[in-house]
Amino acid sequence: MSVEKKKIKVTIAGAGSGYTPGMVLTLLKSDELDVNEIRLYDNDSEKNKDMGIIIDFIIKNGGYSVKILVTEDPKVAFAGIDFVFSQIRVGKIEMREKDEKIPLKYGLVGQETCGLGGFSYGMRSMKGFSELVELIQMYAPNAWILNYTNPETIVAETVRRKFPKAKIINACDMTIGIEEIICDSFGYDRKNWIQEYYGLNHFGWYKSIYDISKSKDVMPEIIDKIKEIGFNTEGLDKSWALTYQNMRKLVKDFPENIPNNYLEYYLYSEMIVEESDINYTRANQIMDGRLKKIKDTVKEIKNNPNLDSIDYESDSHGQYIVDIATSLLYNKNNRFILIVENMGAIPNLRFDATVEVPCYVNSKGIEPIRLGFNIPDFHKGLMEAQVASEKLLVDAHFENSYQKALEAFALNQTVPNALVAKKVLDEFIEANGDYWVELR
Ligand SMILES: NC(=O)c1ccc[n+]([C@@H]2O[C@H](COP(=O)([O-])OP(=O)(O)OC[C@H]3O[C@@H](n4cnc5c(N)ncnc54)[C@H](O)[C@@H]3O)[C@@H](O)[C@H]2O)c1
Numbered sequence: 281m282s283v284e285k286k287k288i289k290v291t292i293a294g295a296g297s298g299y300t301p302g303m304v305l306t307l308l309k310s311d312e313l314d315v316n317e318i319r320l321y322d323n324d325s326e327k328n329k330d331m332g333i334i335i336d337f338i339i340k341n342g343g344y345s346v347k348i349l350v351t352e353d354p355k356v357a358f359a360g361i362d363f364v365f366s367q368i369r370v371g372k373i374e375m376r377e378k379d380e381k382i383p384l385k386y387g388l389v390g391q392e393t394c395g396l397g398g399f400s401y402g403m404r405s406m407k408g409f410s411e412l413v414e415l416i417q418m419y420a421p422n423a424w425i426l427n428y429t430n431p432e433t434i435v436a437e438t439v440r441r442k443f444p445k446a447k448i449i450n451a452c453d454m455t456i457g458i459e460e461i462i463c464d465s466f467g468y469d470r471k472n473w474i475q476e477y478y479g480l481n482h483f484g485w486y487k488s489i490y491d492i493s494k495s496k497d498v499m500p501e502i503i504d505k506i507k508e509i510g511f512n513t514e515g516l517d518k519s520w521a522l523t524y525q526n527m528r529k530l531v532k533d534f535p536e537n538i539p540n541n542y543l544e545y546y547l548y549s550e551m552i553v554e555e556s557d558i559n560y561t562r563a564n565q566i567m568d569g570r571l572k573k574i575k576d577t578v579k580e581i582k583n584n585p586n587l588d589s590i591d592y593e594s595d596s597h598g599q600y601i602v603d604i605a606t607s608l609l610y611n612k613n614n615r616f617i618l619i620v621e622n623m624g625a626i627p628n629l630r631f632d633a634t635v636e637v638p639c640y641v642n643s644k645g646i647e648p649i650r651l652g653f654n655i656p657d658f659h660k661g662l663m664e665a666q667v668a669s670e671k672l673l674v675d676a677h678f679e680n681s682y683q684k685a686l687e688a689f690a691l692n693q694t695v696p697n698a699l700v701a702k703k704v705l706d707e708f709i710e711a712n713g714d715y716w717v718e719l720r
Pocket residue numbers: 293294295296297298299321322323324327328367368369370371372373408409412427428429430432451452453454
């Protein structure tokens with residue numbers, strides 16, 4: 281007997297994002313969700329309108345009977361909504377470019393969510409995302425916020441401190457990406473996997489990957505394949521292909537575990553800086569890629585009244601957040617790797633750390649899974665220093681404290697000393713202006 285599909289209303293906050301079409305297509309194609317209304321909310325009306333044109337095409341072209349609403353008014357965006365999929369980028373790509381280029385000027389890692397670029401972004405997100413949560417709580421207090429807004433550890437910690445009762449789930453799709461390239465490269469099916477994983481967001485390791493079709497942990501054999509054959513990076517853009525080449529080096533140098541690829545920024549900082557081009561960073565690639573594609577698609581739709589398809593499809597990024605919504609809605613207790621307060625999930629790490637671990641999701645919310653083993657000193661040491669630096673950054677935000685910000689910058693695991701930390705901090709204060717709280 282088929283279960284009656286529950287009708288839901290979804291708002292996408294940060295709708296101008298190039299991820300929105302994939303999310304919407306996944307929502308529309310879901311055979312478990314009956315989405316009867318999708319609202320696009322963004323604080324940039326031009327980006328929101330552009331995305332409205334694309335989503336309107338997708339709805340009409342697919343013959344879907346879904347109401348679409350495009351608005352910059354938070355009350356219209358959130359009143360009566362069931363879910364908010366949030367993916368805002370405070371300061372947009374222009375500030376991401378500064379996040380990446382300013383540290384590189386000082387020979388430090390320039391990256392979106394890691395290193396001091398990630399801290400610059402984190403300070404903006406803490407202020408901007410808190411304002412968004414306030415609006416959602418005002419107009420849709422019972423809605424679930426399924427959040428992709430980065431940097432996830434810092435955003436999750438901020439929301440937990442300021443909105444302890446918020447109905448929010450923080451997710452990262454990197455482990456999906458890692459698992460997909462492993463399956464694609466070496467012939468596994470991740471649907472058969474029960475993963476043990478621990479870390480901070482973008483700073484973690486697999487402990488085991490139990491494959492139910494082989495009744496064993498397949499991580500050891502996967503590690504051998506990564507070392508001996510390497511990933512199949514065909515079709516990936518240059519920067520992601522390089523990322524997975526560096527991940528292979530991580531596995532060769534530290535073969536006990538499969539790492540999150542982002543550890544390359546911490547363990548190979550100097551090598552990454554040498555590989556970077558300060559005149560053309562990832563932000564510039566996105567400007568010429570994902571963002572240009574939005575503009576080109578809008579032009580194509582406007583110029584071709586008989587257009588019958590556009591180059592967007594349902595993707596794993598969208599699937600992950602839709603699967604979380606489905607598990608919440610139907611009390612499925614499905615298992616996801618999410619960003620939560622530790623509280624003993626990693627037994628030998630401070631209880632108040634914001635960690636990334638496997639969790640069950642049901643209609644009550646998130647239930648973190650207790651790993652039941654102590655993590656090794658190498659990982660524990662790295663994590664404890666990074667946790668402290670991230671907590672100091674969140675303290676700096678809440679206390680308007682320059683001192684705490686300097687300590688956070690100096691302790692970040694991509695930074696060699698406090699002298700350069702201070703130079704970068706002072707330049708970021710200048711560059712970010714009111715996107716950050718005032719530090720005194
Ligand atoms: N958690 C994950 O694993 C994961 C994966 C992919 C992307 N992301 C994150 O998703 C976000 C979107 O990424 P993108 O590259 O598409 O960014 P983008 O800049 O292309 O789009 C983000 C949109 O957010 C809007 N925005 C900014 N501040 C806002 C605010 N206060 N209220 C409403 N809208 C606001 C911008 O106008 C823009 O249209 C980023 O935070 C990115 O880091 C996270």
